Amino acid sequence: MGLVLTEEEKMISEMAEGFFADKAPVKQLRELRDNRDETGFDRGLWAEMAEMGFAGVLIDEDHGGSNMGFMEAGLIAEQMGRNLTASPFVSTAILAATALNKGGSAEQKKEWLPKIAGGETIMALALEEGRKHNPAATNMSAERSGNGFKLNGQKGMVMDGHVADQLIVVARTSGEAGDMDGLTLFLVDPKTKGIATERTQMVDSRNSARIEFEDVEVNADAVLGEVDNGAAVLKAIVNAGKAAIAAELLGTGGEAFRQTTDYIRERKQFGVEIGSFQALQHRSAHLYSELEICRSAVLMALTSMDMDAAGSEMPVAMAKAKLGSVSKLAGLEGVQMHGGVGMTDEYDIGLYLKRIRVAQELFGDANYQMEQIASMKGY
């Protein structure tokens, strides 16, 4: 039932492992950060990822994708998490591909999916408005205007927002903040008049932007899916995002743990390796157990995405909840067990702590997921 990888899945995982360790190790993220790179990721890497079929992992062959599926997408995300690889994989290959798969018209699919799979187009989801993930609270408005709509509002935490060739914008066409009804998705060119994008430098040195929309005019054919009925497509997008981020966190948390146990096995104090102290051993063994539990949660979430996107909401929320809290623990314990050097920029463990802080927040932190789970279960 997907809890044990098939030979084919193992192969993809190993291929991704080798690829990212070789082409996009932590060192690359450091260089992007230190050089204040304008793009925020390596375009050469993204092109290679497209060649490998990673960019088109969720796109069918008719539209130029590799159609590997969600399990594979998760295995790729895990390896990127391990290496803190910066790329538009989540924004474009996961979120945008899902948006078009679920909501796109035949023309929209034909126009955009091959470009995503080919690595030519980068897309960003402009969803969040407040401090915390809350799609129903969407306040940004889209009023009918002439043949199309006029967009007004502001968005934040837009992954790859400053480099996107197209934006997927969630706006309200009816109802009021608090309703999931009345939302509509739009495909918008970021160069359209009235759009102001500010790249926000984030704690994890990864791409994010704030975007303001002032009387932005779009045509009716910019609508992705149905007017007022964007909720279903949006839920599918968010669900896909949660699953991918949970898989990424499995890699990030797992690697933080690996580096930490490697460190305490070697570091000597009082004449012995500090890993010989039971105080550290028991916390490490606990974290090992939690991470094993996490792997099962992620595998089940990915399996359910492949099987039935409608029934996947619960396992995906559960996986995101579990990974949010356990990867956080891995980051915190990592820095603490590294001691003084854990506070230095030279050691990688701090970079892991920072990325985990961001990723656990994306699409709702553990508390948010838990609230959703309880509500879905009717208590």
Add this chain to the structure above:
Amino acid sequence: MSDLDAFRQEVRTWLDENCPQEMRTPMKGFEDACWGGRNYKFASQAQEDWLRAMAEKGWTVPTWPKEYGGGGLSKAEAKVLASEMKRIKARSPLSSFGIWMLGPALLKFGNEAQKMEHLPPIARGEIRWCQGYSEPGAGSDLAALATKCEDKGDHFLVNGQKVWTSYADKADWIFCLVRTDFEATKHNGISFVLFDMETPGVEAKPIKLISGRSPFCETFFEDVRVEKHNLVGELNKGWTIAKYLLTHEREMIGDIGGNRPISEIVAGSVGLDDNKKLADPMLRAKVAETEVDEWAYMLTLTRKLAEAKAGASLGADSSMLKYYGTELNKRRYELMMDAAGHDGLEWEGERSNDGDLARMWLRTKGNSIEGGTSEVQLNIISKHILRMPGA
């Protein structure tokens, strides 16, 4: 129709005819479990009929070979049987340390004569077994056990004391770890022997626990004669069997499947507010957290068993499962007590089924002690999986 579908149909029909209605109702307390044995008093005719019918088919131990009283079923068939039993909410026909612990050890380490002598009565629920492992001086450090077993030519002579022997006062036979070599290093002088609890010199005294119940005993051996053919495996090589059994026990203790969702239990006690949310928001958060962990834990159990190749042991990962599963079970009972509030504190009387919840809650405190404490499991993970220095 595939073979498995045909088998499912056959099982369904058979269960329909043979599982008494009374055995399709949930057990009220642990007393409702059927343990079998020489002196066992069945709680009802239905309980007895159900055991007899299942034993006849070999389905008390579905995957054991037929010649040993088993059903000879494949893993897939056994799964079908389990799911069909679950479908009609059939109770387990037999609870037995013979099935859970000694049986697997005999199948792996016993000789043919031992298998033929002991396995069929276990399968039929005729002989009830207990496990003689811990001693007053050998708890977490089990290999320090000192119960003496001397070679007297044509037989062994056993002297010493065991403790925490589950249901020793009700058991017919014991499988017991004894020291046969006091010179060797501690792991290399242990043997695994079997003897009848009615042998002269054996005495079992129940220990009253914080739950008020007495599932465990102190067991004393004074010049107990053990026949030589009751040595399992080689002399002084009993630790290998002990470890195998402990691993098996940990996997079993780690299994929390079949539990009612904790949210359902808690909602039943504290109720929902106007928004259909648990009336206590802090409790609601803890319940959700526990349900996520239980879900992911059960998946991990399935995953680890599937990963371990058929027949192979999980190795040190069984310690991870035991640690996590028992800690989780303790959390579950803490939540149940939180939710039950004042009612959960009742110790006697019909309303509380003689304080069943409170007593079960107290019993779970032992989950992370028996079969190796949580701390011992964490040590094992550190040493064998994480390869920590000096562990």
